[in-house]
Amino acid sequence: MAFPVRVRLLVVAVALLSIAAAVPTQAQKRGPDGAPNPTASVIDEQTLLKQSPRVEGRVDIPDPRAGVLIEPAGRTWQYVHEVLLHRASAVIILGTIAILGLAYLSVGQIRIAEGRSGKKILRFKAFERFAHWLTAVSFVVLALTGLNLTFGKVLLLPVIGPDAFTLVSQAAKYVHDFTGFSFAIGLVLLVMIFFRDNLFQKIDLDWIKQGGGFIKNKHAPAGRFNFGEKLVYWFSMAGGAAVSVSGFLMLFPFFGFGIAGMQLAQIVHTVVAVLFIALILAHIYIGTIGMEGAFEAMGTGEVDLNWAKEHHDHWIAQQLAK
Template sequence: MTFFARFRLATFVLALLAMSAAAPAFAQKVGPDGAPNPTASVTSERDLLRQLPRVEGRLDIPDTKAGVLIQPEGRTWDYIHEVRLRWGGAIVILGTILVLGAAYLIIGRIRISAGRSGRKVLRFRALERFSHWLTAVSFVVLGLTGLNITFGKVLLLPVVGPEAFSSISQAAKYVHNFTRAAFVVGLVLITVIFFRDNLLKKVDIDWVRQGGGFIKLKHAPAGRFNLGEKLVYWLSLVAGVAVSVSGFLLLFPFYGTDIAQMQLAEVVHTLVAILFIALILGHIYIGTVGMEGAFEAMGTGEVDLNWAKEHHDIWLAEQLKKERGPGQPSVTPAE
């Protein structure tokens, strides 16, 4: 056999071996009928799974995060959202309700010791009440629609069914997104209007020493707001900023954030919102059934004179001092 004949034979054998090795890959790119399959993957599933716990693909668009198919942080986030936050949120909210119920049964409603005087003192003006109720109503709407994300599949879905739950959740999402604007406006108003009155003062230490008004034999002095109310103000302000910023990141996903930062924003948003709800539950309790005469302050803007003496005596003294000057008197006979 001549040299050229041997060379042709060796070339033919190498070609056959190359075609045999490429056959599996080619088979992945054609359908059962032999036609090319444009959706076939260039990389086999086995090769992708070898990259676990993180799997990324190749893209023709300049969006690297869209190529992430599997990531270990995603599993962690899913566990936190579906298990930790759900159970933790239930414990915090239900625990708060149980504590407030026990407080009502043990302490009862804090009454006006001297009884109602029949005279009223202006405590909150119209703009102050508007900012409070704007924030309060929007917070309740945000709380209910937001809790549906965490607890809806467990509590609401089995009751109303998949189709109704889907419609309710979609409507809740839109209501939640648009209501946040009203909440932010109310939060800004409350911050500006009540900032000076909520700065810490020396009298706040005396308020704590005297039991904060919960010990009937002691009188706890206070200005316009006592230390408890100031703590609610500052905690609400911090929580309000936290849920607003994290909510903004969730409303406009991936604008300056990556996948890990979006997951962190969702966890922070949910966790702070749950703690915020627990705080406001205590605030609602004190302002309604927990203390006689407290709701009137934000309801009509006026409080009974004896209520003001018992809970905000320093502020009342300042109001009475202003009354002796020019202008309308702030203390008038009750109707």
């Protein structure tokens, strides 16, 4: 037999063997009804379960993390995020509301001791009030939409039903994301405007010694802001910075951080946000029903002269001297 003929026969034999080997494979890729089975080449469920507790499959996309189906750390994270943080948040918020309610029932509204004088003095300029209300309104929107994302499935879903809840939650998510930018801008303005007036001074020690004015027959001296207001300011700035940074990290996920970093960002965001809400609830209480004349400062910008003498005597003395 000539050499070229042998070569041709060898090529034909190899081709036939290849076709024969491919036939079982094609048969395996079809289901019992003869239709193609797209999952025939995928790892079967029993093989995956043998990898427990961490189960990984094969993925064609570049991100290998998408192939992780079950991970013990993920189950722990789900319990912390969905159970422990929710319970702690509910206790903190409801506990704060209860404490403020008891304070109002036992103490009532703090009145102006000498009554209103009828004379007004400017306490906050228009731009200062704008910065405050920009931050305050943004915070309220963020708090309400954030609480819906946290407790909506338990509180709101049974009331309005799944269809309406889906629409509300989707809108709340987008509102929450975009309102974060106006909140961050408000924080920057508050730092620029009120930073100097909220630095701690010796007069703050005298305010603490006198019980902040809550002890009868004791007057607590204060400048433009007393020690309690300064604490609220600095806690608000620190809390606002923490929720802003962690919120932006979640808005742009995995930007320089892995899964552990994203989980930490969510924990920080939730814990600080809940404590922030409790702080602002107390701030709102004092600024509205808790103290007579306090809301006018950020409402119209002017306060009664007797109110200023009673709560910020050093500041009003400086203003009158000018």
